[in-house]
Structure formats: structure tokens, C-alpha cells
Amino acid sequence: MTPTDRLLQLAPDAKTLESGRRLFYSRRWRLLGGDGEWLWGEFDVNSKRPIQSAVQVVEGKFHCSCRARARPCAHDLALILILKNNADRFTVGQPPDWLRSVQFQTTKAPRVTKDVTKADDRLTARLVLMDSGIDELELRLLDVARRGLADTLAQGDDSWLTTAARLTDAKLPGLAGRVRQLASLDTDGTTSELARGLGDLYLFLRAWRIRDELTPERQDELYQLAGITTKKDELLRRPVTSDHWLVVGTVNGQEDRLRYRRVWLRGEQSRRYALILDFAFGEFPFEQSWPLSASFEGGLHYYPGNYPQRAVFPEPRPGGRPYDGLSGYDTFTGMLDNYRRALGVNPWLQQYPVYLNGVRPVKGGEQFLIVDADGLSFPLPSDYPDFYRLLAVSGGGPLALFAEFDGYRLRPLSLLTELGLVPA
Known part of the structure; x- marks a missing residue:
């Protein structure tokens, strides 16, 4: 067995290896290099900073700046596949500065705690389950495309509700909610709205298939829509947006026994909106009160993404002064x-x-x-x-x-x- 084959055997699962094969064919790789010990490359994701990936061939050490938790990730595996199948793409030279300063993790003898390993295993298992749900959703959307909207509307909302239930079982609650909205559009909406909803789902599906090629921010938005939420301790480490915030609107709703509340805040200086999303089960009260037209001082943390809206506000303080930041569209x-x-x-x-x-x-x-x-x-x-x-x-x-x-x-x-x- 060749060294590259041994490295490929370290892939955490078949899905990651398949993603690595797709990235192998990508034209976004640049600065591919090697020095006889390390391979490295930068993967362009249309942002200021590319994804930086490196592999130590002999000892099986891996590094990547992407957000995947398991190592080797798809980018690491793509570098190995390039070495195996098209080594001429690498230029012999000195490692870049970012490679010299990296603390590499060894997947051959991983130095991680059991809790971290279990967390990675749970995430991997969930992604496999989510992939199966995505596969079933694709079949449903292709069936709608073959039948046409008129025939789909004639079927009623039962088929959509069945699809939503299966997506929930596949740990895709965000997509399940969108599919339930399609069920309501069968009777309450227009054909154009139904077509848009189907198009949004198919756009998500295609983005999910190439999620390893997306920017970290786009991946975060994709995961949030699917139903994978960022942990609160991770959110609290994100940058703080401090301002004088006005409560400008609230929406209350309920699904089964789960009540939800959308609270919109508007920053006086930043002119930014922030969405606080709260949940409560049964008759339990919401954790925080957000009276309409009340103002609060303090810093909130936006969820990651290219166009962040949702945020957490850990320590709101009463504003205690007039708010002077309300302005809007004239047309x-x-x-x-x-x-x-x-x-x-x-x-x-x-x-x-x-x-x-x-x-x-x-x-x-x-x-x-x-x-x-x-x-x-x-x-x-x-x-x-x-x-x-x-x-x-x-x-x-x-x-x-x-x-x-x-x-x-x-x-x-x-x-x-x-x-x-x-x-x-």
C-alpha cells in the first residue's frame, strides 16, 4: 500500500472522502506546494482569506482552517488525491508563513479528549442522517418538477406534511418548517409563491452538496437553516455589537406545544436590526421580557453568517433615555x-x-x-x-x-x- 493510500484510509467517513474527491477536481486551488515532507495549498472561497490546508505525508498530520471538526477534512484529502493522481500540480519550495506557525493535530495518534471525540462522532452521525434526508427531499422536488405545479397542488397538503415529518426525523427541523409552509401555500398562496418556495429548497439542496467548497460564513448560514445551531458559549466569543437598542416589533407563534417569539431590535448608532428568537414549552414563560418601544443598552452577539440577523443579548440593561435612531423608507x-x-x-x-x-x-x-x-x-x-x-x-x-x-x-x-x- 502506498503512503497516499494509507493517508486516504484515515478519512473519518465515506462522505468526507467523497467530498475530498469533488474538491480534487476543483479549479479553486492555488499556491499548491510541497517540500518533501509537507504538502500545502490554499482553496479560494471568494472571501478575503482562503482556506489554508496542509498535510504532513510521513507522520500523517493534518491542518485546515475550514470549520470541519474531523481531521483529515475534505480539503486535506483533496491534497492527498492531488499528490496521488496529479503530483505535477505541486511546486517544490519553502512552506508559506502560515504553515510555519500552525500547531498541527495528529490524527494518527489523536490528542483529544474522549468528550471531544464523542462530540465529533455525534456530529458525523448527524450529518450522515441529514444527508439521507436531503436525498429524499431531492427525490420529492424532482417528482414535483416532473408532475408540474398544478398536479402538485391537486395532491393537497398531506404529502408535504409527510415530507416535513421525514425531514424532522432526519434532524433537519429548519427544512421541515419550510416544507410545512409549502403545505399552507397549497390553499393560501399563489403559484408564484409555491414556485419560489420550491426554488429556495432546491437552492439549499445544491448548496448542501458542495458545502465543503463554501466560505465558513456561508456554511454557517446553511447549517443554521438546516437546524444545526451555534452553541451559546461559541456565540459569546464572537464580536460584540454595543448600542442603544429599541424593541420595534414582536411576533408570537406556536407549533404543537412549543411556543416561539421573534423580537426585532433596532440599533440607534449602528442602524442595524437584530432578531432575538426565543422558545418556551407549554405554559412556561419566556426567559426575558421585551416590551414594545422599550429600549436597552448593551452588547449583543450576532450568529455567524454573511448577512447576520439573529443574535443573542446576554445582559440587556434598561435604556433610560430617549431613542433617536428610527428612520425608514419613503417608498x-x-x-x-x-x-x-x-x-x-x-x-x-x-x-x-x-x-x-x-x-x-x-x-x-x-x-x-x-x-x-x-x-x-x-x-x-x-x-x-x-x-x-x-x-x-x-x-x-x-x-x-x-x-x-x-x-x-x-x-x-x-x-x-x-x-x-x-x-x-
């Missing part, structure tokens, strides 16, 4: 421009927070609409209960409101009145 044109840019950064955004100036609630036929000064309009969700209250507060004139936008509809969460922000 839908500016809102849509920024929404498109946000989708370009994170194509899986579910809710986009918007503050709108001078819009009016209007009833157009059977639809309830929000209209801007230019006459452009967006409908409200069919389950929005307070349109006539909205109309009464506005008196038919313009008003300022905060809402969630999903690309099709606006869900008002609060209104700005003489008394401050009030629920919409």
Missing part, C-alpha cells in the same frame, strides 16, 4: 433595492425587517394592501387580523410602521403614533 423602491442586495448576500432570508414612512392601508377588492406615495402596493397576509384597526388609526392618511417583508407580503408589527410605538 417601496428603496426597500426593494436593499432587499435584493440582502438576498444576494443570503438567499435564504425568511423575514426582512423594514420601517416605512408615509404609507397607507387600502382595501383593494378582496385584498388588504399597503400603498406608498408612488402608488406601489404590497398585500397583507390573509391571516392578518387588524386591518380595520390599522385603517382607523391612519384615518385614511399616511402613517409610519414597522413590518416584516417576505418578498410578497408585508406583516405590520408596530405603528408610530403620538404615544410612540404601538402594536399594529
Whole structure:
């Protein structure tokens, strides 16, 4: 057995080895080099810093700056495959500076605790289970593509709910939630919304297949959507965004006995929104109270990603002073421009927070609409209960409101009145 074959046998699982084979063919490798003892390379992920990977061939030591926990990772295995099948791609030379300063981990005789090993094993086992769920979802989406939307709608929502249950069993709760939304669109939505939902799922599926080639931030967004959340202690080590935060809107909901709450905050200086997502089971109260229009001082930590929204706020302190950071869009044109840019950064955004100036609630036929000064309009969700209250507060004139936008509809969460922000 050749040295490269022995190194390939150290692959933690078949999925990682298969990912390494895909990366072997990638054209994103650059600065491939070796000095007779080490192999190294940099993998371009369209960010400021490439993924830096290195392999010590004789002793079987591995290093990579990617976020994979197991070693050798797919990038390490790709370097071994390049050595085995196309060694001419390596240039003989001195190791780069980053390689000299790296503390390498030895997978041949791993120096890790049993707890870390068990955690890696659990993650590997979960990823294998998630891959099986992704495979089943792909078959379902391809079946929809063959049948067409009309035939899919005629089947009713039972098939979607069955698919969602199977995704939940495969440890993909985030995707299961999106599939349940498709079930509601069968009766409450439009064909275009259903097509968009299917397209979002297929986009996720294709991204999942090449997740080893994505930037760490994009991988984090992918894992968050799938249902793998970042641990709180890891979040608290992330950079702090300190500001004076205003509670601008809250959404409460429930799935079975699990209650959830989305709380939107707006930073006075940063002008950034932050989403606090809370859960409570049964009749248990939420851990923190977030009254509408209350303000808090302190630092929060955003979840990793290219377009971070969700955050944790470990130690909020009462603001104790007026808030002076509320400003919004005068027309839908500016809102849509920024929404498109946000989708370009994170194509899986579910809710986009918007503050709108001078819009009016209007009833157009059977639809309830929000209209801007230019006459452009967006409908409200069919389950929005307070349109006539909205109309009464506005008196038919313009008003300022905060809402969630999903690309099709606006869900008002609060209104700005003489008394401050009030629920919409």
C-alpha cells in the first residue's frame, strides 16, 4: 500500500472522502506546494482569506482552517488525491508563513479528549442522517418538477406534511418548517409563491452538496437553516455589537406545544436590526421580557453568517433615555433595492425587517394592501387580523410602521403614533 493510500484510509467517513474527491477536481486551488515532507495549498472561497490546508505525508498530520471538526477534512484529502493522481500540480519550495506557525493535530495518534471525540462522532452521525434526508427531499422536488405545479397542488397538503415529518426525523427541523409552509401555500398562496418556495429548497439542496467548497460564513448560514445551531458559549466569543437598542416589533407563534417569539431590535448608532428568537414549552414563560418601544443598552452577539440577523443579548440593561435612531423608507423602491442586495448576500432570508414612512392601508377588492406615495402596493397576509384597526388609526392618511417583508407580503408589527410605538 502506498503512503497516499494509507493517508486516504484515515478519512473519518465515506462522505468526507467523497467530498475530498469533488474538491480534487476543483479549479479553486492555488499556491499548491510541497517540500518533501509537507504538502500545502490554499482553496479560494471568494472571501478575503482562503482556506489554508496542509498535510504532513510521513507522520500523517493534518491542518485546515475550514470549520470541519474531523481531521483529515475534505480539503486535506483533496491534497492527498492531488499528490496521488496529479503530483505535477505541486511546486517544490519553502512552506508559506502560515504553515510555519500552525500547531498541527495528529490524527494518527489523536490528542483529544474522549468528550471531544464523542462530540465529533455525534456530529458525523448527524450529518450522515441529514444527508439521507436531503436525498429524499431531492427525490420529492424532482417528482414535483416532473408532475408540474398544478398536479402538485391537486395532491393537497398531506404529502408535504409527510415530507416535513421525514425531514424532522432526519434532524433537519429548519427544512421541515419550510416544507410545512409549502403545505399552507397549497390553499393560501399563489403559484408564484409555491414556485419560489420550491426554488429556495432546491437552492439549499445544491448548496448542501458542495458545502465543503463554501466560505465558513456561508456554511454557517446553511447549517443554521438546516437546524444545526451555534452553541451559546461559541456565540459569546464572537464580536460584540454595543448600542442603544429599541424593541420595534414582536411576533408570537406556536407549533404543537412549543411556543416561539421573534423580537426585532433596532440599533440607534449602528442602524442595524437584530432578531432575538426565543422558545418556551407549554405554559412556561419566556426567559426575558421585551416590551414594545422599550429600549436597552448593551452588547449583543450576532450568529455567524454573511448577512447576520439573529443574535443573542446576554445582559440587556434598561435604556433610560430617549431613542433617536428610527428612520425608514419613503417608498417601496428603496426597500426593494436593499432587499435584493440582502438576498444576494443570503438567499435564504425568511423575514426582512423594514420601517416605512408615509404609507397607507387600502382595501383593494378582496385584498388588504399597503400603498406608498408612488402608488406601489404590497398585500397583507390573509391571516392578518387588524386591518380595520390599522385603517382607523391612519384615518385614511399616511402613517409610519414597522413590518416584516417576505418578498410578497408585508406583516405590520408596530405603528408610530403620538404615544410612540404601538402594536399594529
